[in-house]
Amino acid sequence: MFDGLKKKLDSFREDVEETAEEKELDAADADLDDSEPAPSGENEPSETTSDGTETASEAEPSIDTGAADDDTEAADDAEAGDGTEANAGPDEAGVEERPDTRDGDGDEPASLASEEAAAALQEDAAEDSGPGRLKRAAAFATGKIIIEEEDLEDPLWELEMALLESDVEMNVAEEILDTIREKMIGETRAQVETTGELVETALHDALYEVISVGQFDFDGRVAESEKPVTIVFTGVNGVGKTTSIAKMARYFENQGLSVVMANGDTYRAGANEQIQKHAENLDTKLITHEQGGDPAAVLYDAVEYAEAHDVDVVLGDTAGRLHTSNDLMAQLEKIDRVVDPDMTLFVDEAVAGQDAVERAKKFNDAAEIDGAVLTKADADSNGGAAISIAYVTGKPILFLGTGQGYDDIERFDPERMVDRLVGEES
Numbered sequence: 050m051f052d053g054l055k056k057k058l059d060s061f062r063e064d065v066e067e068t069a070e071e072k073e074l075d076a077a078d079a080d081l082d083d084s085e086p087a088p089s090g091e092n093e094p095s096e097t098t099s100d101g102t103e104t105a106s107e108a109e110p111s112i113d114t115g116a117a118d119d120d121t122e123a124a125d126d127a128e129a130g131d132g133t134e135a136n137a138g139p140d141e142a143g144v145e146e147r148p149d150t151r152d153g154d155g156d157e158p159a160s161l162a163s164e165e166a167a168a169a170l171q172e173d174a175a176e177d178s179g180p181g182r183l184k185r186a187a188a189f190a191t192g193k194i195i196i197e198e199e200d201l202e203d204p205l206w207e208l209e210m211a212l213l214e215s216d217v218e219m220n221v222a223e224e225i226l227d228t229i230r231e232k233m234i235g236e237t238r239a240q241v242e243t244t245g246e247l248v249e250t251a252l253h254d255a256l257y258e259v260i261s262v263g264q265f266d267f268d269g270r271v272a273e274s275e276k277p278v279t280i281v282f283t284g285v286n287g288v289g290k291t292t293s294i295a296k297m298a299r300y301f302e303n304q305g306l307s308v309v310m311a312n313g314d315t316y317r318a319g320a321n322e323q324i325q326k327h328a329e330n331l332d333t334k335l336i337t338h339e340q341g342g343d344p345a346a347v348l349y350d351a352v353e354y355a356e357a358h359d360v361d362v363v364l365g366d367t368a369g370r371l372h373t374s375n376d377l378m379a380q381l382e383k384i385d386r387v388v389d390p391d392m393t394l395f396v397d398e399a400v401a402g403q404d405a406v407e408r409a410k411k412f413n414d415a416a417e418i419d420g421a422v423l424t425k426a427d428a429d430s431n432g433g434a435a436i437s438i439a440y441v442t443g444k445p446i447l448f449l450g451t452g453q454g455y456d457d458i459e460r461f462d463p464e465r466m467v468d469r470l471v472g473e474e475s
């Protein structure tokens with residue numbers, strides 16, 4: 050489910066991990082530079098550590114800013130002795146090119162050399178033993194790896210593009226990025242186990258914040274409401290509205306609640322036959338009127354039937370499209386006046402992406418909804434609708450349709466959805 054988006058979120062994690070790893074190596078390198086010139090003397094660890102933090106972030110020592118003074122050169126010499134710099138192709142990167150970076154002259158060779166040095170350090174880090182490991186350990190110990198705004202700039206830009214490509218609504222994407230910035234910038238690696246974990250937590254929190262908007266205890270509300278509980282379903286044709294009503298009938302019946310279905314879609318030819326089939330399959334009572342009849346009257350009759358027969362839940366279908374959207378909204382308003390439903394649920398399909406988000410907004414603006422049912426989550430969709438609808442409407446996604454069978458509906462669980470997107474679950 051939502052595999053494309055999941056992959057994109059994974060690559061954000063990898064980007065940030067890579068950036069942090071490079072930084073970690075830079076900082077660890079600086080740490081060794083500071084401590085190695087006086088190997089036989091007192092290590093003066095506390096001074097080295099506290100200064101080292103500044104040195105690491107300001108001078109960005111051997112890779113980025115280069116050896117600007119003799120001390121650094123000396124340190125490099127000492128380091129060559131332990132073989133670390135030897136990997137970096139020592140002299141080209143270390144001596145000749147570094148001043149260029151600082152001067153701004155000959156930018157290209159300098160940055161190439163820096164890249165070579167960085168690549169060599171990364172290779173070094175890839176080894177599980179030896180100096181690379183020591184460097185990482187040193188960086189962990191000092192806790193000096195701090196994620197700064199510029200470290201996240203590129204990965205966040207990539208993430209924003211990925212979210213927009215996945216049909217996440219613009220404001221929702223912005224909100225996600227803001228939360229990630231807030232959670233990550235200024236965090237030190239010493240406070241968490243790995244950068245990957247830090248990214249995962251930030252992504253998790255950012256997604257959860259938007260996905261969980263407006264959630265409430267659906268079953269609890271139904272249980273507490275006076276019976277019959279009337280639920281009206283809105284949404285355009287073909288997205289799985291009628292099928293979702295049938296699935297919900299099964300859902301309630303599985304909980305021991307009795308159901309009557311009502312076909313308020315008196316507009317579309319064949320609508321009665323379609324829902325009739327479901328009613329027969331489920332052995333559920335159905336109220337219909339002739340095509341062209343008044344949808345509010347059908348629902349009114351269904352509520353009367355439920356009251357007369359002690360039925361717990363009325364599930365009402367409505368037309369997905371009329372001549373104009375004004376007609377459609379007038380119809381929903383009339384249903385509201387006549388049966389005063391306990392809940393109005395908007396149904397749309399996950400595969401509709403941005404369109405589903407837009408429609409959710411329009412329907413909610415015109416006739417306030419209480420929540421949404423997102424169908425076809427089993428199809429290979431981008432995930433943008435699942436992420437955006439609650440934040441955009443302020444109303445939660447309550448159910449996910451996960452197939453064509455009557456049991457293929459599940460209560461939307463924001464935590465589980467986030468785990469699907471950033472965790473192991475698929």
Ligand SMILES: Nc1nc2c(ncn2[C@@H]2O[C@H](COP(=O)(O)OP(=O)(O)OP(=O)(O)O)[C@@H](O)[C@H]2O)c(=O)[nH]1
Pocket residue numbers: 285286287288289290291292293323369424425426427428449450451452453457
């Ligand atoms: N894969 C998948 N298919 C679904 C799901 N929900 C509905 N469908 C299919 O989508 C198609 C349209 O569903 P309907 O229930 O007829 O859609 P509708 O919104 O009621 O459309 P109208 O009846 O035209 O108003 C049907 O073939 C359903 O089987 C789902 O969660 N997953």
